[in-house]
Amino acid sequence: MGMADEIYGKLVTEILDEGIWDKDQNVRTTWSDCSPAYTKSLISKQMQFDNSEVPILTTKRVPWKSAIHELLWFYVKRTSDCSYLDENNVKIWKEWTNGQNNIGKAYGYQLGKPIMLKGQITNQVHNLVAELINNPASRRHVVSLWNIDDLDQMELYPCVWNNQWLVKQGTLHLVVNARSNDIGLGNPFNVFQYYVLQRMVAQVTGYKLGTLTLNLNDVHIYERHIDSLKEQIQRTPFLAPELWINPEIKNIDDFTINDFRLMNYEYHPSINMEIAI
Numbered sequence: 657m658g659m660a661d662e663i664y665g666k667l668v669t670e671i672l673d674e675g676i677w678d679k680d681q682n683v684r685t686t687w688s689d690c691s692p693a694y695t696k697s698l699i700s701k702q703m704q705f706d707n708s709e710v711p712i713l714t715t716k717r718v719p720w721k722s723a724i725h726e727l728l729w730f731y732v733k734r735t736s737d738c739s740y741l742d743e744n745n746v747k748i749w750k751e752w753t754n755g756q757n758n759i760g761k762a763y764g765y766q767l768g769k770p771i772m773l774k775g776q777i778t779n780q781v782h783n784l785v786a787e788l789i790n791n792p793a794s795r796r797h798v799v800s801l802w803n804i805d806d807l808d809q810m811e812l813y814p815c816v817w818n819n820q821w822l823v824k825q826g827t828l829h830l831v832v833n834a835r836s837n838d839i840g841l842g843n844p845f846n847v848f849q850y851y852v853l854q855r856m857v858a859q860v861t862g863y864k865l866g867t868l869t870l871n872l873n874d875v876h877i878y879e880r881h882i883d884s885l886k887e888q889i890q891r892t893p894f895l896a897p898e899l900w901i902n903p904e905i906k907n908i909d910d911f912t913i914n915d916f917r918l919m920n921y922e923y924h925p926s927i928n929m930e931i932a933i
Contacts, residue, residue, distance in 0.1 A: 661893035693932035697876035734768025
């Protein structure tokens with residue numbers, strides 16, 4: 657049984673059993689028919705993976721290539737322009753893409769934005785890699801996507817907004833913080849993506865792979881996802897697959913989709929869940 661399915665199933669069950677409805681509030685999100693997209697949620701839950709296996713769900717198919725493409729768009733391309741996604745037929749951002757075919761000053765823009773640190777122009781990704789190599793004991797290895805000065809120019813405020821990296825005894829640990837996490841659609845993407853990113857950064861910095869922790873502040877299930885998730889968590893999980901990453905890549909900017917292969921990925925059929933906007 658895959659560890660990701662077990663951890664995910666327990667969290668889904670806890671939200672269904674103990675979650676709090678927001679039907680007393682004027683919620684921002686809506687369905688395509690313009691009706692309110694209500695959620696059942698828990699406050700401040702944590703998912704932790706020891707990374708002894710790939711944390712990807714098998715109780716439904718997770719489109720892993722699209723997940724990696726989005727990750728590469730953020731952390732390697734470092735842009736909010738959606739051309740890269742278009743070229744690779746990734747449509748997950750279509751609902752938030754503006755007339756200029758970008759998502760404003762969000763996500764990749766913040767990662768690629770030039771910053772002055774220690775007298776040199778760099779960006780958050782290059783600075784992270786350099787500091788992990790040169791100053792591993794620091795507790796300041798933080799990447800932030802939440803820039804209050806740019807929020808009104810973002811098509812969507814970042815949900816996963818911050819991550820912190822910690823090096824202990826030659827092992828690289830990653831803590832990911834999310835202000836909001838949609839357990840049905842967003843969470844399976846996020847868990848797998850940040851595992852892949854952790855593998856990438858560990859490879860280019862030379863550290864062993866440590867734990868992956870996700871702190872989820874408002875973790876929720878949309879009302880129209882409840883029946884689908886009840887069905888999903890009743891399925892018997894398969895064994896976790898293996899992820900091959902090209903060991904020849906030593907620079908974070910050199911990764912492409914061709915440097916990743918998910919092997920022996922066995923999964924149950926996809927489950928349709930409507931996107932709340």
